[in-house]
Amino acid sequence: MSGAAPGAGAGAGGPEVTAVVVTYDGAHLLPGCLDSLAAQTVGRDRLRVVLVDNASHDDTLALVRRDYPWVEVVASPRNLGFAGGNDLALDRLATPFAFLLNSDARAEPHAVEELLAAATEPGAERVAAFNATVLLQQPYRHAAPGEDGPGVLDTPAGRVVADDAGPVRLVNTTGNLVTTDGYGIDRGWLEDARTHAPEPEVFGFCGAAALLRREALAEVGTFDRAFFMYYEDTDLSWRLRRAGWGVRHVPGARVDHIHAASSVEGSPLFLLHNDRNRLLTLTVNATAGLAARCVARSVVTALSTTLRRNEPWSRTALRWRALGSWLRLLPRALAARARTARTARVPRAAVQAMLVPPPPPRPLSAPPAH
Template identity: 30%
Template sequence: MALLSNAQLDVSIIIVNWNTKDLLLSCISSVYSSISKNLKYEIIVVDNGSHDGSSEAVKKSYPQVLVIQNKKNLGFAAANNIAFKIMKGKYALLLNTDCTLTKGAVEALYSFMEEHPEAGITCGQLLNPDGSKQNSFSNFPSLLEYITNKSLLKIIWPSRFPSKYNSYNKPIEVDSCIGACVLLRKEAIEEVGYFDEDYFFFFEETDLAFRLKKAGWKVYFVPCAKIYHAQGKSVGSNITSRALFYKSMYTFLKKHYQIHYIYKGIIFLRLIINTLLNLAGTIFTFGLNKSVKHRFFRYLLLIYWHIRGCPQLYPEERQNGNGNRNKRCSSML
């Protein structure tokens, strides 16, 4: 059971939610079933203005969980920052609602952090529902990966570009962790500052890792900690989500790289190339391959969004994988 005393706890588990009630309840259930009684922890749910009854469901099923209800969708960064200010744990475990913890995962991350005081962030191995590996960490953006092929770099230069296709028997240092499930040292994030709220969704963990590394902290991947992740269910995969990704990436590049305009130009060129390749695929298959045709129109909409100057996407416009509202997303872009 989560502990809510005034004494410092080991871990504060922070879950940001937006209209994913069933996933949220399942996620909380996995917390209680996977963490041993030796670890003192609390659960904080930050609800970003959901209208599906998420907050009420948590309060009813798990009255010991602290629920913070925002009136509107503030985004991932701002929601977590609210929890950071009131957390009682030495560490903060950020957990997406579409994640399921396995037994010992949190303890493995916690033990590693305790044994390595230089570690500011750790993450475990994210798994698909079928048990196959997901990308659990990433490199900071570089010109090399944008002008070549990132997948190829992971093959020919695995020490610089580690990937899920390699087997790791012990923790390794990485640039950044995928934010679905990460453990943050409170001391470290208080030193460099919380999440930058200029990021609504995507790249906020990359930005934090970049600032932590610049301040001398390290980021690690701990492979023995396993977490199932139903990738995309908590954020969606429609056109608006993709535009949010690009928007956040450009925010990161402008903030940290002097030649950010060169990066942006290369990214846009790659987008055009991908559009043309998928156009060719659509023509070659006479439009019968729905996957190729869908990608073509998605790239086309993203190019249009770029031509418009990458306009701001407001929280209320953000979708969550609701196919019935994709027309609204397309018209907005």
């Protein structure tokens, strides 16, 4: 149904949700994403769609203007990353809610309707964010005894192998968690979607697919553009928690995600921003003790790998670059920390009590906290 506009709905008071899709050289991904928004059961009168193009070099703008004329386009003159790109839409949000959707994701038809229902039910007034159930788009089947080779994964769901006709769907995330040693992780990563049944309350939302309440954003602000990409959603979630807002998972809102299609996990860009932004998040939000321990650990690790030469020099150099970038942004982070402290309703230690123990080693590296 490429290019089809969202169908008519029952709403009569104007759009309730603005779907925000940020893209950079992602023309090959957009049809699946935008078609899924066109198919949403909430209808066109309740859902507007804004595409933020981060100065793409491909034919993104031509594709959208030709095949998706109902999509509002915000063309940035430069690449602002995931954080800055979303802020171009969120800072002028005119609807009560925003639905963030990655360009490499596809929302099932009832996803937005399920999220809206959760956000408007009695008792949800102080919940700021509602995370969808984000699944890896690739289906799997259980591997046969002794089966090995490409596509085989060891997961909490057992050994599985990629199979387009397979019955197993693996979880990408049902929200963000932060561990007691200061790392952001995806809740439910690689678990079987049929048995993953977490508590509704979750520390933070994942920016790949979540509904945000405008009232909450007006209170604490939107993403910090200095993050560019990775950990910006964890930072915002932590600020929302300090302000007394909640975050929930909505199991019936399902989204398929092509993991790492719009960014390359393990690339220098990923490693640099992931390392730096973790420290920025802790500097702004954590207790002084946890933040100091995590920074010190990063320095010790960088020194150790420099002296022992037990990893490629390119990786060690990125560790130092991340620390240098964190240091340059430290005055900004400390100013943000002070602002948060002045307006917070919840003590740092109380929010930090929600942190979880580090998980056991995973078969794949954890996806970035988008």
